[in-house]
Amino acid sequence: MLRAGKPIETCVFDGDDLETTFHLGIHTKDKLVGICSFFKKDHTDIQGKNQYQLRGMAVLKEYQGLGLGNIILTYGEKILEEKKVEVIWCNAREVALNFYKKCGYQIIGNSFLIQDIGWHYVMFKFIND
Numbered sequence: 001m002l003r004a005g006k007p008i009e010t011c012v013f014d015g016d017d018l019e020t021t022f023h024l025g026i027h028t029k030d031k032l033v034g035i036c037s038f039f040k041k042d043h044t045d046i047q048g049k050n051q052y053q054l055r056g057m058a059v060l061k062e063y064q065g066l067g068l069g070n071i072i073l074t075y076g077e078k079i080l081e082e083k084k085v086e087v088i089w090c091n092a093r094e095v096a097l098n099f100y101k102k103c104g105y106q107i108i109g110n111s112f113l114i115q116d117i118g119w120h121y122v123m124f125k126f127i128n129d
């Protein structure tokens with residue numbers, strides 16, 4: 001779902017194994033149906049002391065639209081609140097903009113192209129303010 005039609009290696013990110021990184025999954029009884037990951041990383045255009053980047057946000061197609069993306073993201077945000085993180089940001093695909101808006105994220109700056117994936121916007125949300 002995350003990199004449809006591309007090899008699984010394209011879902012591996014720099015920093016996946018860092019101690020500050022964490023990965024969440026949402027499961028049915030026996031199936032992983034949604035994922036997201038959080039990386040300790042500041043964005044130069046966003047103010048806020050302790051920032052995390054959201055990456056790898058995806059829900060299996062047949063489980064989309066059921067609120068699972070929102071549940072797993074909200075769960076991650078709670079963990080970050082406890083870590084006193086001030087800002088969460090992400091490079092949001094154009095197709096996912098409304099999802100992030102519904103989850104309280106706002107756009108900063110202009111769209112930009114990530115090769116092989118498409119147009120993106122930086123989106124962010126303040127927590128702990």
Ligand SMILES: CC(C)(COP(=O)(O)OP(=O)(O)OC[C@H]1O[C@@H](n2cnc3c(N)ncnc32)[C@H](O)[C@@H]1OP(=O)(O)O)[C@@H](O)C(=O)NCCC(=O)NCCS
Pocket residue numbers: 001002056057058059060063064065066067068069070071091092093095096098099100102103
């Ligand atoms: C984006 C994605 C993670 C959303 O997960 P989801 O489980 O379908 O989202 P939810 O059901 O929790 O939706 C939460 C809200 O966002 C809205 N929403 C979700 N996806 C949307 C979309 N593509 N366009 C418009 N609104 C969307 C829902 O309608 C819902 O609003 P509501 O509460 O008013 O009903 C999922 O569609 C996905 O995996 N897409 C493919 C991978 C991808 O593009 N990931 C983002 C990378 S930046």
